[in-house]
Structures are given as structure tokens and as C-alpha cells.
Amino acid sequence: MSEQWLEQITWSADGLVPAIAQEAGTGRVLMMAWMNRQALQETVAGGKAVYWSRWRQRLWHKGEESGHEQLVKEVRLDCDGDVVLLIVEQAGGIACHTGRHSCFYRRLQQDTWVETDPVLKAPGAIYKR
Amino acid sequence: MSEQWLEQITWSADGLVPAIAQEAGTGRVLMMAWMNRQALQETVAGGKAVYWSRWRQRLWHKGEESGHEQLVKEVRLDCDGDVVLLIVEQAGGIACHTGRHSCFYRRLQQDTWVETDPVLKAPGAIYKR
Numbered sequence: 001m002s003e004q005w006l007e008q009i010t011w012s013a014d015g016l017v018p019a020i021a022q023e024a025g026t027g028r029v030l031m032m033a034w035m036n037r038q039a040l041q042e043t044v045a046g047g048k049a050v051y052w053s054r055w056r057q058r059l060w061h062k063g064e065e066s067g068h069e070q071l072v073k074e075v076r077l078d079c080d081g082d083v084v085l086l087i088v089e090q091a092g093g094i095a096c097h098t099g100r101h102s103c104f105y106r107r108l109q110q111d112t113w114v115e116t117d118p119v120l121k122a123p124g125a126i127y128k129r
Numbered sequence: 130m131s132e133q134w135l136e137q138i139t140w141s142a143d144g145l146v147p148a149i150a151q152e153a154g155t156g157r158v159l160m161m162a163w164m165n166r167q168a169l170q171e172t173v174a175g176g177k178a179v180y181w182s183r184w185r186q187r188l189w190h191k192g193e194e195s196g197h198e199q200l201v202k203e204v205r206l207d208c209d210g211d212v213v214l215l216i217v218e219q220a221g222g223i224a225c226h227t228g229r230h231s232c233f234y235r236r237l238q239q240d241t242w243v244e245t246d247p248v249l250k251a252p253g254a255i256y257k258r
Binding site: 085 | 132133134147149155156158160205208209212226229237242
């Protein structure tokens with residue numbers, strides 16, 4: 001399989017591209033993380049989201065600890081080729097490590113970030129280790 | 130007005146944060162761009178999206194040339210505080226400089242990026258200069 005599609009991506013100086021995960025059906029934006037070439041390649045090959053963890057400095061198979069995998073239905077690329085959009089099915093309905101549906105659970109109201117989304121499962125129950 | 134909410138953002142080494150614009154109503158992800166502190170401040174103060182153009186190295190009032198402004202209905206922050214999500218009304222229904230609704234107009238099909246979204250207005254008609 002040709003990998004020309006990977007060459008069409010404008011990778012950052014450190015070889016990464018931001019990847020937005022949006023939930024199929026609800027349209028909710030769940031999270032944004034980063035991918036390197038291998039992460040995107042594995043995501044497309046395997047059909048499950050694989051990111052590059054900048055702080056762990058390794059591939060991060062989303063859900064590897066939590067079970068909250070993302071089944072990838074669509075992969076989209078923006079006009080500049082430097083942002084990827086994934087349309088996903090979110091296992092467990094929880095994308096965030098805080099146990100919430102979406103990582104964007106805070107909303108600016110006046111001059112305060114207010115938590116608007118409930119914790120669906122306590123992190124202690126998600127991460128057993 | 131206190132600016133403590135700005136301090137809660139985890140700015141990148143070069144003082145930026147990625148900002149995703151999602152259309153109110155349709156839920157379509159329109160674009161992702163970058164903001165510095167001033168851009169976000171002006172966005173919240175004025176209610177219209179202001180980004181930091183990395184290649185022009187200046188504030189970019191979205192729509193300043195095209196008229197395709199973004200009226201900001203909601204500002205959200207993710208769990209790590211390093212990505213912002215805007216819920217916007219998109220003037221003219223066109224977010225992309227190519228004249229398309231969304232910048233994410235290409236979809237990966239097999240090993241090819243396929244354009245799935247039509248050009249609604251020719252760039253030559255958008256940018257008069």
C-alpha cells in the first residue's frame with residue numbers, strides 16, 4: 001500500500017500533527033492529541049486511534065489502560081495539511097482521563113472556567129494500576 | 130475583569146494554544162488555528178474569533194479580508210488546559226480560505242485524500258485584493 005497520503009501531511013518541526021477526535025453521531029469534540037507518522041499509520045491500518053504521547057514520549061494506543069478505545073470511522077485532513085480530524089466511536093462513552101465524556105468539560109462563564117460535564121466513572125475505577 | 134482564567138491555560142513554549150472552531154447547530158468542525166494570549170483575550174472580549182497567524186506573525190481577526198467572521202457562542206477548555214474549543218456561528222457558512230464550509234474537506238479513502246466538500250464560493254470572489 002502506497003504511503004503517499006502520509007507524505008501529503010505537513011508535519012511539525014518535531015514530526016507531529018494535531019489530531020482532533022470527534023464522536024460520530026453526537027458530533028461532540030472529545031479531545032485533541034498528537035500523532036507522529038507511525039501513530040497515524042497504525043491508526044489507519046488498525047482502525048483504532050493511536051496517538052503520540054508527548055510526555056511519555058511513546059506511542060499511546062488510546063484505551064490501552066482504560067479500555068476507552070476509539071474506533072475510527074473517518075480520517076480527514078485540513079486545507080493546510082497540518083491538522084487531522086478523526087470521526088470515532090468512543091468505547092464506554094468516555095474519552096477523558098478524568099472519567100468524563102469529553103475532555104472539553106469546562107466552559108468559560110464570565111471570567112471563570114466552569115465544569116459543565118459530569119464524571120461518568122471515577123478515574124480510580126478506570127485505572128486499576 | 131480578572132484575567133485569572135487566562136493564567137489557567139497551559140501555553141506552549143512559544144506562547145500559543147490550539148483553538149478548534151466547531152459550528153453551533155451543525156456540529157461540524159470547521160478549522161483549527163492558534164491563539165496567543167492577546168488573541169484569546171480579544172476573542173472573549175469582542176465575541177468574534179481572533180487567532181494568531183503563525184506565518185504572518187500577527188493577530189488575525191478571522192474574516193478581516195473575507196468577511197467570514199466567527200461569532201463565538203461558547204469557549205471551552207480541555208482537561209490539560211492546553212487546547213481551546215470555540216463554538217461559533219460561521220458568517221457566510223464558509224470557514225475555509227478555499228471557499229469551502231470546513232477546512233476538513235478531504236477524507237482518506239483507501240490510500241488517497243479525496244475532496245468530499247464543494248467549493249461554495251471561489252477564492253477569487255472572496256479575496257478581492
